[in-house]
Every structure is written in structure tokens, then in C-alpha cells.
């Protein structure tokens with residue numbers, strides 16, 4: 001998160017850190033007791049290894065009362081996701097067991113009504129992604145508020161030039177923005193997850209490249225079917 005602030009500890013109890021060998025790779029969030037939603041692109045450099053999921057954390061390194069690292073039973077990238085574009089950039093992770101819910105570990109509801117969030121709506125995004133252009137990685141969760149921009153503005157020739165589909169949404173990226181390592185985290189508007197951070201053009205903090213999110217509502221049926229099929 002560029003030019004945001006340190007989040008209030010454990011006030012975003014749905015936040016997950018997807019890790020490999022103890023290193024934060026991507027964000028994610030708890031959508032059910034045994035399920036985390038993130039971005040499919042996060043698996044690009046994992047060489048087929050399964051993530052571990054850290055829940056209940058504010059600091060990535062310090063001991064905290066309800067912090068716990070969960071093993072992942074299975075990962076389900078959306079079948080339409082691919083390395084060449086941002087389409088269907090969603091990843092479902094089934095935890096090895098149900099997460100223990102408490103004050104620091106909570107499920108975040110996601111939007112099921114497929115209707116665009118109005119432009120200028122101020123939403124919030126959090127993550128342990130890089131906090132400056134030198135690529136400094138924070139120990140503590142950061143957050144930033146960003147206004148939604150319309151798909152027409154985001155698709156302007158000088159911005160994302162028509163690549164933003166109706167399954168994506170954008171927020172203004174002038175100065176304050178998401179960045180490397182924030183992918184997979186939720187864009188929260190009015191207490192509901194409306195989008196999932198996608199790296200898009202990988203650029204951070206440049207107003208010409210607004211941040212891109214995969215809208216969740218269009219994928220509610222896919223999410224429900226994967227959870228139902230795997231839960232048995």
C-alpha cells in the first residue's frame with residue numbers, strides 16, 4: 001500500500017497473508033470458516049507449491065494472541081484465469097481445517113448483487129504489500145482509502161484503454177495506491193467486499209494507471225459451487 005497508514009490492529013480480522021516459506025506473497029480474505037479468496041496471479045511464481053495462510057495477524061513477525069498459520073488443503077484458481085491478462089483473476093483456497101473464529105479472525109461478507117459501485121464511492125483496501133517505490137515491505141498491515149472511478153474513465157485511451165471489462169472495477173491511483181504484495185486483498189465499500197486487488201499493469205501510484213480489481217458479484221455462483229463441491 002503506497003502512502004496509506006498503519007491499520008488499527010485487528011480491526012480488519014478478515015485479512016489473510018498468503019505465505020511461502022514464511023514470506024508474505026499476497027493478500028486474501030476469509031469468506032467462510034474454511035475458505036479464503038485471493039487472486040489467481042498470486043500462484044504465478046509459486047512453482048506449484050501450496051500457500052500457507054496467516055490469519056489473525058497485524059504484525060507479520062511479532063507474536064499476537066490469535067495469530068495462526070493454516071495449512072491449505074486445496075487451491076482453486078478460476079478456470080478462466082491466465083498469465084496473459086487480468087480476466088477471472090480469482091483464487092479460492094480451502095484451509096486444511098475450519099479457522100477458529102474470534103475477535104481477530106472473522107469472515108467478511110462479499111457483494112452478491114451484480115451492480116457497479118457508484119463512481120466517487122470511497123472504499124478501503126489493506127495489505128502487507130510494498131509501501132514505497134524502493135519496494136520496502138512493511139511488518140504491519142497498512143490501509144488506504146480510495147475513490148472508485150467509473151469504468152469509462154478507467155477505460156480511457158490514456159488509462160487502461162478499453163481493457164477493463166464489466167467484471168472489473170477501478171480506483172483512483174494518484175499517489176495513494178495498491179502495490180506489489182497487495183494483490184488478492186479485498187476492496188471494501190460500506191463493510192462489504194466488492195473487489196479483489198489484481199496487479200493489472202503492475203504500476204503503483206501513477207494516476208494514469210488506476211488500480212484494478214476483480215468484481216466479486218459476477219463470480220458468486222462460481223464461489224458457491226467450488227465451496228459446495230469441495231466441502232462435500
Ligand SMILES: NCc1cccc(NC(=O)c2cccc3[nH]c(C(N)=O)cc23)c1
Pocket residue numbers: 173177178179180181182183197198199200201202203204205210211212
Ligand atoms: N497499483 C496496482 C497494483 C496492485 C497490486 C500489485 C501491483 N504491482 C505489482 O504486483 C508489481 C509491481 C512492480 C513489480 C512487480 N513484479 C511483480 C511480479 N509478480 O513479478 C509484480 C509487481 C500493482
